[in-house]
Amino acid sequence: MARALINVPKTAKKGEVIAIKTLISHDMETGYRHDNVGQAIPRDIIRLFVCTYNGQEIFRADLHPAIAANPFIAFTTVATASGTIEFTWTGDNGFSATEQATITVE
């Protein structure tokens, strides 16, 4: 299981714009490198990142090999209600990781 770091404020006021930061450990192998015997290393990247807030999608991103290893993605959303924010990364070779964060909205 890949290690992921999530930064979501624990509490927020209703209607406040909150910053969400995510980082996941992944090599993002480009497919353009060779190993020490000259064999091409096949591409192995995260292709899709999706964020849902209480089950509703709020952000989605298609990633390409030009994204650095250990992809960092930061974006914003409006704090509407208390609940769960879920993050899903999917990629090559059946890669899939899910993380959750809870937020209390006053």
Added chain:
Amino acid sequence: MTRLRVTRRDALILGGIAAAGAASLTPSAAVPGQMEAAIRKAIGDAKVQKGKVTLDLPPLVENGNSVPMTVTVASPMTAQERVKAIHVFNEKNPLPNVISAYLGPRAGQAKLSTRMRLADSQRILAVAEMSDGTFWSDDVEVIVTIAACLEEP
């Protein structure tokens, strides 16, 4: 016949003129084929206007393996008037796409940060798609001293 003597100082001056000439001849506005094709594939044949978008990248990059990048778009981000998507393209990496982000109506602010790879000194272009169907862009020239994709494991 007099021998033409080129001193070190002359050589430096001539080199400087040549470099300046070469730089001014490079068409900075031209989008190379691969990048143009990727843009068209992502947004269709819509007209892209310059403005509204701010692409933040360090102008001088020491290590191309991980370059912080931030795209912000000036938009009220209301349900009617908002940014729907942000696409980032590069000129000289092996593949022209970097990231395509799709923002929901509850984004609050059109701001995206990530870290990208740069294989060479090049121009990076960010395009924002608005809910009214218009497209806006910003581009930045970056100089890279250590390129990504070179080191072998």
